Amino acid sequence: MTKDITVTGRLAPSPTGLLHLGNAWAFLLAWLACRAQKGRLILRIEDIDPQRSRPEFVTAILEDLRWLGLDWDEGPDLGGEHGPYVQSQRLAEYAYAIEQLSQQGHVYPCFCTRKELKSLANAPHLEDTGPVYPGTCRNLSEKIRQERMAQGLHYTLRFACAEPFVDFVDAVCGPQHLLAKDWGGDFALRRSDGVISYQLAVALDDALMGVTQVVRGRDILFSTPKQILLLRRLGKKAPSQYAHIPLLLNAQGERLAKRHQSLTLAALRCRGVQPERLIGLLSFLAGLNPHAEAIRAKDLLADFAFSLLPKADVCLDGRRLESL
Ligand code: GLU
Secondary structure, eight states: OOOOOOOEEEEOOOOSSOOBHHHHHHHHHHHHHHHHTTOEEEEOBOOOOTTTOOHHHHHHHHHHHHHHTOOOSBBTTTBOTTOOOBGGGOHHHHHHHHHHHHHTTOEEEESOOGGGTTTTTSOOOGGGOOOOOOOTTTTOOHHHHHHHHHTTOOOEEEEOOOOSEEEEEETTTEEEEEEHHHHTSSEEEEOTTSOBOHHHHHHHHHHHTTOOEEEEEGGGGGGHHHHHHHHHHHTOOOOSEEEEEOOEEOTTSOBOOTTOGGGBHHHHHHTTOOHHHHHHHHHHHTTSOTTOOOOOGGGGGGGOOGGGSOSSOEEOOHHHHHTO
8 A cells, every 4th residue: 555645845955056054954954854754855956046056066965965864756866757856947837927927917017126136036035135115116007117118128027915914834933924014015026137036936846846845944934925925826736834944053143154165065074074973963953862963864753843943043153063
């Protein structure tokens, strides 16, 4: 008898650099959450930002994830029924979704978004949250829109958020009642140069790939209502479980990000750090391992629960790093 598979999780790295400790933390927890429920895992490469993504990082990321002891069932290396697993090969899907949303009147051209251009294709992490969009271009007349387009003015395509709030229950942060002002109001779907926004690509791919569980950093919490709204308008099922986990911070209290090059997994590996020691430390910080002793990811599965994770962000100071 085949067992019903109820959970489909995903690991969704962006190949904009080598994986660092913050990524290892997030991917370990996403992997544990899914595998602890005997779920299927999809590996999806999020490379829609042509300026920042590099193919050579894809190979390095796969190698790092395997070194950590994490595995997946579908992905660019394994294939599967939901491919392609690389977002730059899924552009036709995104264009089709924008077309559908436009036909239903949920999209409008916006001529005032230059400041957003740079970061649109990336998940908005803490330092990227901008002001609420005041709706300037939402109610422009068709005549003015046509005139501006005829003048060759650049425009992004924005999604009109009709709902004033979105409710969902987060497996880590609890019940959420988020207002349009919390997520920034109407948001962009496509840059003026044609690059698709992170919000659209991620929401659509999660639905098309049958993802039911999304585990990611709590700094992305405010993207979730946008992704839920998009899927509602597209008539697609949103993931049934979202879990926004605490962040791993450095000794200065900053989110570990790509700029902290010395903390890449590749650098740690070069220094001879064993993956089990790293998993031991990360799982200790996550409340899943009492003593930070070396352990394999799969040996943490039996005792994993979201309720064990710390409520606040976690600091990884130099002393702990040295212990590796
Ligand atoms: N590729 C995104 C990132 O690196 C993933 C965000 C998400 O899980 O939705 O931040």
